[in-house]
Amino acid sequence: MHLDVLRIRDDFPALREKVAHFDGPGGSQVPRQVAEAMAAVMCSGISNRGSVTAAERRAEHVVQEARQAMADLLGCEPRGVVFTRSATQAAYDVSRALARQWTAGDEVVVTRLDHDANIRPWIQAAESAGAEVRWAAFDPGSGELRVDALREQLSGRTRLVAVTGASNVLGTRPDVAAIAAAVHEVGALLYVDGVHLTPHAPVDLAILGADFFSCSPYKFFGPHHGVVVADPRLWEELRPDKLLPSSDEVPERFELGTLPYELLAGTTAAVDYIASLASSAGDRRSRVLESMRAVEAYEQELLGRLLEGLSAIGGVRLYGAPARRTPTVFFSVEGVPGREVYERLARRGVNAPAGNFYAVEASRLLGLGDTGAVRAGLAPYVDGEDVQRLIDGVAEVAK
Ligand SMILES: Cc1ncc(COP(=O)(O)O)c(C=O)c1O
Secondary structure, eight states: OOOOHHHHHHHOGGGGGOOEEOBGGGOOOOOHHHHHHHHHHHTSOOOSSOSSSHHHHHHHHHHHHHHHHHHHHHTSOGGGEEEESOHHHHHHHHHHHHHTTOOTTOEEEEESSSOGGGTHHHHHHHHHHTOEEEEEOOOTTTOOOOHHHHHTTOOTTEEEEEEESSOTTTOBOOOHHHHHHHHHHTTOEEEEEOTTTTTTSOOOHHHHTOSEEEEOGGGTTSOSOEEEEEOHHHHHHOOOOOOSSSOOSTTGGGOOSOOOHHHHHHHHHHHHHHHHHSOOSSOHHHHHHHHHHHHHHHHHHHHHHHHHHHHTSTTEEEOOOOSSBOSEEEEEETTBOHHHHHHHHHHTTEEOOEEOTTOHHHHHHTTOTTTOEEEEEOOTTOOHHHHHHHHHHHHHHHO
């Protein structure tokens, strides 16, 4: 099934500004359907969750719908879906709750490929428990994170391994299923940062083998909040700090304060939107999977053109060449600071920012210090013309 990219582009009001958006890895543009769903909640009678008034029932319905939508997107149980302020918040919350069970001498493994949101919370939680931190490095040439690089860091004392589903700078997609098998062999838990993977590939929690999986709806056409999912039985084992009168049920136990109903409605609409991308019959989960396969095929084809175009320009250096990757390109232009490339592209209506994108450990290992490089990421609303504009813009900068 192919994507109808013209139709998709028409759904995104932001594209009327005629800007080519390669800034999707920082947050996607939003389709009209999502914005309307959020406005509908804000314009309807809504109050705290409950069952007496219509307004209470509406709030309850919004929450249940959003849990089901996320379950359909990720292939997990709705009761395992926890809503948070952001993916960063999710990692802090889960790490603090887990660290209560750690003792001195326990070990936590993090990687240099990850966004700092899946590194620092674990380091700080480990420090609070007297646990040790072990690092797995990726190969700076290829950008690959080998399963062995992680396996070498595992021991009988490993309690938790934190790894990304996909690098938000190099696009590398580590073999999470193989990593999960190794992690479980030593009796540890695996926390997968799925923020950059989720917009670009079908996700199935059972296939990945992740114990925890986080993502951020604002990276896949939705609003700004975070999600972390796990088996409800695993959530049951954790005791986070919480208020006395708030629910001790799972997943509510982990959701502090009142949930943002309008954002949750937007997230449900975002999942419905994804399910509609490759129109087909079936339940929402199967339509999501089919759509994401179509998204992946479309983006990989466009990525091929982008890589070919950029690598033909003298002075352009592309970082990493992982075998399995999201459509995310990290590059620099010889003699031109990344910031200048970013600004000159922006003047041509091409948004491709420069920086380390909080993947600061990766940036350092690549020899780019904290400055990083230029990042261009694809999305289903990016078309061949946009890609050509980016290539032409970079060629002009490199002259
Ligand atoms: C791979 C990855 N992990 C985590 C995050 C942080 O997400 P959030 O803004 O929801 O905390 C980002 C954001 O760019 C990301 O790309």
